[in-house]
Structure formats: structure tokens, C-alpha cells
Amino acid sequence: GAVVSQHPSWVICKSGTSVKIECRSLDFQATTMFWYRQFPKQSLMLMATSNEGSKATYEQGVEKDKFLINHASLTLSTLTVTSAHPEDSSFYICSASPSRGLSSYNEQFFGPGTRLTVL
Amino acid sequence: KQEVTQIPAALSVPEGENLVLNCSFTDSAIYNLQWFRQDPGKGLTSLLLIQSSQREQTSGRLNASLDKSSGRSTLYIAASQPGDSATYLCVVDKLIFGTGTRLQVFP
Numbered sequence: 001g002a003v004v005s006q007h008p009s010w011v012i013c014k015s016g017t018s019v020k021i022e023c024r025s026l027d028f029q030a031t032t033m034f035w036y037r038q039f040p041k042q043s044l045m046l047m048a049t050s051n052e053g054s055k056a057t058y059e060q061g062v063e064k065d066k067f068l069i070n071h072a073s074l075t076l077s078t079l080t081v082t083s084a085h086p087e088d089s090s091f092y093i094c095s096a097s098p099s100r101g102l103s104s105y106n107e108q109f110f111g112p113g114t115r116l117t118v119l
Numbered sequence: 120k121q122e123v124t125q126i127p128a129a130l131s132v133p134e135g136e137n138l139v140l141n142c143s144f145t146d147s148a149i150y151n152l153q154w155f156r157q158d159p160g161k162g163l164t165s166l167l168l169i170q171s172s173q174r175e176q177t178s179g180r181l182n183a184s185l186d187k188s189s190g191r192s193t194l195y196i197a198a199s200q201p202g203d204s205a206t207y208l209c210v211v212d213k214l215i216f217g218t219g220t221r222l223q224v225f226p
């Protein structure tokens with residue numbers, strides 16, 4: 001099956017610093033990538049959807065200036081958490097789909113996640 | 120606004136039992152529904168994807184059904200094993216996650 005990788009798998013940083021998380025589709029072209037956040041014992045919450053070459057679409061309540069998403073190529077999307085604070089500590093998961101939008105015939109493939117801890 | 124609910128929230132069963140996990144969604148106008156498993160602290164593994172035009176999908180001991188009109192999907196796990204222990208999530212239209220069912224299968 002299709003493989004999506006994330007780097008780093010975990011990161012610890014000081015409050016006020018910025019952290020970049022990479023999401024790569026290894027064996028397919030990801031037209032659309034999604035970024036999710038998961039707090040302990042909760043389900044995944046969609047943060048934003050990005051199509052290659054376009055600006056990301058953010059879900060309500062997600063600050064676009066704080067969570068910068070770049071999807072510059074068909075195999076790479078990055079999420080940068082700017083000026084991170086302890087409340088940003090979470091499990092961040094990306095997914096990638098070869099289709100654009102809500103195609104009925106394509107699955108989305110998830111990365112293994114990145115655990116961010118902000119001290 | 121689409122809402123996805125899973126029942127039960129948690130389930131603990133002995134090995135060998137057949138299981139039924141339920142997923143309900145409020146808006147029946149969906150494109151697809153997907154079932155995932157998530158192991159603690161890890162990402163998601165896709166189990167089954169059901170398109171809106173399909174009624175069910177099967178993979179090994181897993182069978183997922185979809186009834187759009189009633190807003191329901193069921194994941195059936197036959198002859199459960201300890202390795203099936205995980206959180207099971209249903210996802211509507213790739214974007215909206217259910218609340219999850221934490222499954223524990225004990226030997």
C-alpha cells in the first residue's frame with residue numbers, strides 16, 4: 001500500500017520556538033494533504049486541507065498564522081507551529097490522498113504522527 | 120454539520136468472540152466511509168473503505184457495512200484476537216472522525 005512518512009516522530013521544544021513537521025508521500029503523488037491534531041484520549045480533529053500549489057484551507061478555530069502549512073510539491077507538505085506554547089503540545093498526524101477533494105474512489109493514507117511537547 | 124458517533128466507546132472481550140462496532144453519522148449525503156485502527160501513540164492503519172454506492176466491504180476477518188439512509192455503518196470482527204486490541208475509528212468523507220471505540224481483547 002501507499003506509504004506516508006512524517007518527520008520528526010517526536011520533538012520537544014521550549015516555549016516560544018517554532019517547530020516544523022514534514023509529511024511525505026513516498027510512492028505516490030499526493031494532490032491533497034490533510035493535517036490533524038489529536039489530544040490525549042480524543043479523536044482526530046482536522047486542522048487544514050492543502051492542495052499542491054494552493055494555499056491551505058483552515059478549519060474554523062485554527063489560526064493560520066500560527067500553523068503555517070506549505071504544500072509546495074506533490075510529495076511534501078510541511079506544518080510549522082510558530083511560537084509554540086505548552087497548549088500546542090499534541091499528536092500531529094498528516095494524511096495524503098492522490099485525489100483532489102472528496103473523490104469517491106481514493107483512500108487517504110496516514111502518516112505515523114509526530115508527538116510535540118512544548119515545555 | 121456532520122457529526123459522527125461511535126458506540127460503544129470501549130469494549131473488553133475474551134479472545135474468540137465475534138464483535139460488532141457501530142458508527143452513526145447525522146448527514147446521509149456522504150461520499151465514502153472508512154474504518155481505521157489506531158494503536159496507542161501511533162498513526163492510523165486503514166482497514167476498509169466503503170464508497171457511497173456500496174453496501175459492504177470485506178477483508179479477512181473484517182466486514183464493514185454501510186446503510187446511508189439510516190446513517191449507520193457497522194464493523195464486524197470475527198473470531199477476535201489479542202492483536203485486534205486498538206482504537207477503531209470511522210471516518211466520513213475522509214475528514215470527519217468518529218469518537219472511536221477502544222477495543223481490548225484478552226487471552
